[in-house]
Amino acid sequence: MATDTATIRVVHQGGDRLLMTVRGHEIRSDQPVADGGDDSAPTPTELFLASLAGCVTFYAERFLRRHELATDGLVVTCKYAWVANPTRIGEIDLTVEAPGLPPERLEAFSRVVGHCTVHNTLRQPPEVRIHVPSVKVVSVRLA
Numbered sequence: 001m002a003t004d005t006a007t008i009r010v011v012h013q014g015g016d017r018l019l020m021t022v023r024g025h026e027i028r029s030d031q032p033v034a035d036g037g038d039d040s041a042p043t044p045t046e047l048f049l050a051s052l053a054g055c056v057t058f059y060a061e062r063f064l065r066r067h068e069l070a071t072d073g074l075v076v077t078c079k080y081a082w083v084a085n086p087t088r089i090g091e092i093d094l095t096v097e098a099p100g101l102p103p104e105r106l107e108a109f110s111r112v113v114g115h116c117t118v119h120n121t122l123r124q125p126p127e128v129r130i131h132v133p134s135v136k137v138v139s140v141r142l143a
Helices: 044-066 103-113 117-123
Strands: 008-012 018-022 025-029 075-083 088-097
Touching (some): 025 044, 044 103
Antiparallel strands (some): 008 018, 075 088
């Protein structure tokens, strides 16, 4: 069992809009118009993929800085494909552009960015438990 715990709270905001609170920061989510939403924000799946790309970018940036290499032009692009039964992301391709990376550092750099926290989590998925507490109905008598 994990020893450090943290909490993220997600509140339905109407329609398909969600408000997620993480350590006091607010992140919004919605669905595309074609799927019934207002397209006011990325979908939860897009946020998941952005988290992976962001984590890889963070690890890349830290590697470059630690080795006193230029971070200018560092870009990570994420392409993905859906599969069905069950609906999920079936393929994720990340491309890391690091113009400041010399060829002799490529192997070490690739190892480091391949072990970002989100990628490690995908490799060794956590146990996910979904709890739905019973609803208590409270009766109020109006005079």
